[in-house]
Amino acid sequence: MTGSSRLTRHRDGPAAWMMVAPALFVTLVFALYPVLDSLWLSLHHIFVGVPTLGRPFIGLDNYLALLLDPAAHQALFVTFAFVVLSTLLELACGLVIALVIHEHFRGRGLVRAAILIPWAIPTVVASQLWRYIFNDQYGFANLLLFGDRITQYVPWLAYPTVAFGIIVLADVWKTSSFAALLMLAGLQVIPDDLYDAAKVDGANLWQRFRHITLPLLKPAMLLALLFRTMDAFRVFDLVFVMTQGGPGDATQVLQFYGYQTLFTEGRLGYGSAVSVTVFLMILSLSLVYLRAIGSSLLERGRA
Amino acid sequence: MACRPRTDLCTTTRRSDAICHAPRVATTAICFLLILATFCRSVPDAPAQPSTDRPASSAHSVTLRFVSWKPDHPRLWDEAITQFTNAHPHISVVRELAPHSSTAYHDLLTQKLKNRDTTVDVFFMDVIWVPEFAAAGWARPLDGRFSSIMREEFLPATVAVGRYGEHFYGVPSRIDAGLLYYRRDLLAKYGFTAPATWEELIHQAEQILAGERQAHPTLRGYSAPFKQYEGLVCHMLEFIAGHGGALLTADGTTSTLSAPDTLAAVQFVRDRIIGRLAPRAALTYQEPESLSVFLQGHAVFHRNWPYAWELANNETRSTIVGKVAVAPLPGFAPGRTAAALGGWLYGISTYSQHPDEAWALIEFLSGHAMQKRFAQEAGIAPSRAALFSDADLLVAAPQLRNHFSVLQSATARPRSPVYPAVSHLLQRYFSRALAIDHLDLAQEAALTDAQIDRLLTLTRTAP
Numbered sequence: 107m108t109g110s111s112r113l114t115r116h117r118d119g120p121a122a123w124m125m126v127a128p129a130l131f132v133t134l135v136f137a138l139y140p141v142l143d144s145l146w147l148s149l150h151h152i153f154v155g156v157p158t159l160g161r162p163f164i165g166l167d168n169y170l171a172l173l174l175d176p177a178a179h180q181a182l183f184v185t186f187a188f189v190v191l192s193t194l195l196e197l198a199c200g201l202v203i204a205l206v207i208h209e210h211f212r213g214r215g216l217v218r219a220a221i222l223i224p225w226a227i228p229t230v231v232a233s234q235l236w237r238y239i240f241n242d243q244y245g246f247a248n249l250l251l252f253g254d255r256i257t258q259y260v261p262w263l264a265y266p267t268v269a270f271g272i273i274v275l276a277d278v279w280k281t282s283s284f285a286a287l288l289m290l291a292g293l294q295v296i297p298d299d300l301y302d303a304a305k306v307d308g309a310n311l312w313q314r315f316r317h318i319t320l321p322l323l324k325p326a327m328l329l330a331l332l333f334r335t336m337d338a339f340r341v342f343d344l345v346f347v348m349t350q351g352g353p354g355d356a357t358q359v360l361q362f363y364g365y366q367t368l369f370t371e372g373r374l375g376y377g378s379a380v381s382v383t384v385f386l387m388i389l390s391l392s393l394v395y396l397r398a399i400g401s402s403l404l405e406r407g408r409a
Numbered sequence: 410m411a412c413r414p415r416t417d418l419c420t421t422t423r424r425s426d427a428i429c430h431a432p433r434v435a436t437t438a439i440c441f442l443l444i445l446a447t448f449c450r451s452v453p454d455a456p457a458q459p460s461t462d463r464p465a466s467s468a469h470s471v472t473l474r475f476v477s478w479k480p481d482h483p484r485l486w487d488e489a490i491t492q493f494t495n496a497h498p499h500i501s502v503v504r505e506l507a508p509h510s511s512t513a514y515h516d517l518l519t520q521k522l523k524n525r526d527t528t529v530d531v532f533f534m535d536v537i538w539v540p541e542f543a544a545a546g547w548a549r550p551l552d553g554r555f556s557s558i559m560r561e562e563f564l565p566a567t568v569a570v571g572r573y574g575e576h577f578y579g580v581p582s583r584i585d586a587g588l589l590y591y592r593r594d595l596l597a598k599y600g601f602t603a604p605a606t607w608e609e610l611i612h613q614a615e616q617i618l619a620g621e622r623q624a625h626p627t628l629r630g631y632s633a634p635f636k637q638y639e640g641l642v643c644h645m646l647e648f649i650a651g652h653g654g655a656l657l658t659a660d661g662t663t664s665t666l667s668a669p670d671t672l673a674a675v676q677f678v679r680d681r682i683i684g685r686l687a688p689r690a691a692l693t694y695q696e697p698e699s700l701s702v703f704l705q706g707h708a709v710f711h712r713n714w715p716y717a718w719e720l721a722n723n724e725t726r727s728t729i730v731g732k733v734a735v736a737p738l739p740g741f742a743p744g745r746t747a748a749a750l751g752g753w754l755y756g757i758s759t760y761s762q763h764p765d766e767a768w769a770l771i772e773f774l775s776g777h778a779m780q781k782r783f784a785q786e787a788g789i790a791p792s793r794a795a796l797f798s799d800a801d802l803l804v805a806a807p808q809l810r811n812h813f814s815v816l817q818s819a820t821a822r823p824r825s826p827v828y829p830a831v832s833h834l835l836q837r838y839f840s841r842a843l844a845i846d847h848l849d850l851a852q853e854a855a856l857t858d859a860q861i862d863r864l865l866t867l868t869r870t871a872p
Contacts, residue, residue: 154523155541155826156867176856177837242690243702257626261690266844352637353692354844355837369516371830372523372545 141385147378154372161375168379178380180355181363184270188359189338192277196334197327199278200285205319207286208293225283233347236276237263263349266356273344273357281337285330292326293319325399332395339388360384471766473502476518476532479509481716482787489782493773500766510695511535512639515829522547522758530761531770534579534754536570536821537639537828543573544826548756550576554768566819567792571754573824579754580775581792583783586748586819587647588812590703590711590721593734595621603736605743607651607677611686614709625706631687632699632708637840640695642822642832643749644712645839649674650747650820651740656835657823657861662869664861666838666854674741675842676850683843692844704728712738714751715816718808719788735808737815750819752792784809790816827864834860 151164172178207218224232239246242261252258263269296319304314342361345351351358351366360380368377480486490502507514515538521529522545534542542548555577560568567581591603595617604610614630621628634640646656654671657664665671683689691699696713703711704720704727711717720726721733740746755771757764773779780791785805790812796802797813823831838857841848 153827153867154519154545155829156544157546158544159867176860177834242688242693243707261688261693264689264692264844349693350636350638352836352840352844354637354841354848356844366833367830369520370512371827371833372519372541373830 144378144382144385147374148376148382150375152374154374164375168376169383171376172379172383177355177358178360178363181358181360184356184358185339185341185360187270188274188277188341189335192274192281192338192341193331193334195274195278196282196285197330199282200289200330201323201327203282203286204289204293208290221283221286223283224280225287227280229280229343230347232276232280233344236272236279236344237348240272264353266354269349269353270356273341273348276344276348277338277341281334285334288330288333289323289326292323292329296322328395328399332392332399335391335395336388339384339391471500471763473500473530473763473766473770474505474528475502475770476505476507476521476529478511478514478533479506482783485783485786489774489779493770496773497766497769500769502770510638519547522760525760526758527760527762529758530763530767532756532758533582534756536750536752536754537824537832539571539578539754540573540824540826541828542756543576543578546759548578549759549761549764550578551580551757551768552577555580562794563792564794564816566750566817566821567752567754570750570752570821570824579756580771582753582755582775582780583789584792584816584819585714585716585751585753585790586812586816587643587712587738587751588715588717588748588815589736589738590713590717591734591736592706592709592729592732594732595709596734603734604739605746607681607739607741610710610739611681614686617709627707629688629702629708630685631682631691631710631712632694632702633687633691633712634694634696634699635683635687635691635840635843636693636695637836638695639832639836641839642835643751645675645678645835646749646820646822647712647738647747648678651738651745652677653741653745657865661823661825662862662865664858664865666858666861667851672850672854675839675854677741679843679850692840715790715808715812716788718806719786735811746815748815748819750821825865825868827868830864831861834864 148168151162153159240262248259300318341359345357345359345362349357351362364377364380367373507517518532563581567584571577571579599617601613604613633644649671652670652674654674655665700717702708706728722730737746738748757767761767780793781802783789784791784802834857842850
């Protein structure tokens with residue numbers, strides 16, 4: 107499309123708006139409206155099951171209640187633990203995978219394809235898969251560890267900490283390859299000359315990794331970090347399928363808590379407050395990241 | 410979708426080309442309309458509109474939408490619907506299958522009702538949802554149709570749960586109450602009869618496990634659902650009421666988890682059942698998983714609803730056919746037993762366009778003949794009182810004779826429009842009490858009491 111500077115404003119205006127209109131409309135209706143509506147709802151006291159309460163405006167009371175709600179504290183804690191653990195592990199695993207599939211070796215295409223399989227499986231299916239793997243009676247994990255000594259089989263998901271660990275494990279298994287893809291793209295734009303020059307200067311493998319790969323991979327890593335953190339914050343399907351938040355609220359994450367309050371309990375105001383809180387947390391996190399990525403790209407541009 | 414090829418065509422030509430503008434504007438307009446059309450259909454609060462596919466004049470081709478869960482016996486359901494449509498040729502019935510779990514089904518159904526979806530006519534209602542559905546205005550009052558004469562044909566408890574305030578909102582399809590299933594063969598081998606108290610049950614299980622350890626190392630004493638979900642509330646209520654405790658005070662306004670009898674019952678389950686009588690894995694079991702342990706012959710005792718009887722004696726599903734018996738759940742003193750009241754009702758959506766046809770379907774499905782058939786073939790406990798003395802039926806399903814007294818005296822869960830929220834707090838409390846080893850029960854109970862009380866005050870203003 108030719109640059110708009112060549113066209114006069116009054117001729118171009120309506121046609122341009124006409125073309126942007128569908129996208130704008132979709133954005134306004136399906137992105138902005140729900141967000142604003144949630145924000146508006148979260149300032150009200152609404153209990154679907156008790157319509158006689160009406161829909162009184164209560165300002166920030168739902169947010170204050172959220173601050174004092176022990177179930178929400180637990181969900182916040184679990185969510186943060188999940189985000190930190192799963193994101194760090196995914197970045198580490200992703201880096202290793204990316205370095206491996208960046209090398210030239212026989213069957214590389216096959217390995218690359220195989221690594222993408224977990225990412226291609228829908229999360230609900232993957233969650234069911236992991237639930238079966240850690241089943242106490244016929245789970246593969248028990249078979250692998252104990253074989254036919256069935257009296258020793260462990261009910262993994264019945265222990266709060268273990269159940270939480272399994273949720274993290276399932277997420278790392280599923281999305282490390284996505285982080286790897288982003289970092290592979292980053293690796294591929296690093297010119298080979300740099301490595302050749304470093305070799306000539308006598309740099310060993312670790313030094314080359316430390317001083318060439320890592321700094322030049324930083325933008326890709328930050329991008330992977332951004333995507334993974336935001337995604338990890340939104341974790342829902344794993345919990346919904348595998349544990350329903352249990353045992354003893356050990357896998358209760360904010361998104362599932364919001365779902366429960368909104369859909370099961372019909373507390374539209376309070377549930378919206380939970381969703382808006384998650385939204386604000388992700389928004390502020392992504393702003394921090396975007397600044398970081400932006401500045402790192404600038405540094406790279408100057409270098 | 411339709412917009413893409415045309416736009417691509419245009420990118421090859423000059424932008425100012427007049428020929429190109431026309432299709433662009435047209436496609437833009439089409440896209441706009443398409444989006445508008447989909448939007449109008451999915452707007453949550455759009456007012457109920459008469460469905461366009463309904464012919465204005467004739468009574469022909471009314472399509473009823475029956476939202477039900479995934480059926481245990483799909484063949485029986487298909488048969489029932491076919492029989493109904495044969496008898497009412499102008500009505501066709503579309504069955505929408507939702508997940509089997511009561512909670513997941515609740516979320517899906519209430520989502521449709523919140524959106525005033527006119528494509529829901531008849532639905533199943535769990536007994537605990539009636540106050541919520543009535544207060545929210547989702548279920549139609551059925552007083553005129555479900556007349557007092559008709560109501561007398563059903564077990565009083567099943568009619569009572571369908572009532573909220575002045576009105577009746579549901580017609581009972583089945584009644585459920587918690588029952589104790591046990592291995593008749595194993596108890597007989599060690600000279601035991603059905604236990605009346607939990608102490609007795611634990612003693613029997615220990616004796617049997619000790620004797621069978623060599624032959625059957627995976628045999629466990631007890632199998633029941635203890636996962637963090639609605640089923641946990643049912644089973645814990647049975648322990649608590651069997652111990653003389655309650656979840657709420659009699660007037661339903663105050664939570665009583667901190668009361669000594671209630672606290673002691675929870676303490677008992679935590680100290681004597683989980684990880685001892687029942688495997689710790691029971692904390693991950695819903696009904697199907699705990700039933701499967703029993704059907705595979707790995708448990709001496711098992712807690713479930715009446716439907717489990719048919720499955721336990723089903724050659725294709727069970728390894729213990731003919732070795733099973735059923736009794737009331739034990740209490741903490743002989744005779745003091747409690748079973749949680751469950752069951753399902755048929756309701757009609759307020760937003761249904763075809764209430765008369767919907768009522769015809771409900772009358773048919775809850776009728777004597779259909780309930781008898783479901784009881785015979787699927788082991789479902791009927792809600793019609795007359796069926797419990799039906800000679801044919803008692804030959805096919807002799808266990809119903811034993812169920813009758815349990816079903817008659819079952820304990821209802823709290824009846825409140827905010828029950829879903831109360832239930833979540835209860836699930837959370839019970840699951841934490843059972844799964845976290847060093848949790849301070851009294852403190853946790855007091856905390857949960859305060860939270861439930863706060864919820865219950867919301868309904869003070871409600872009718």
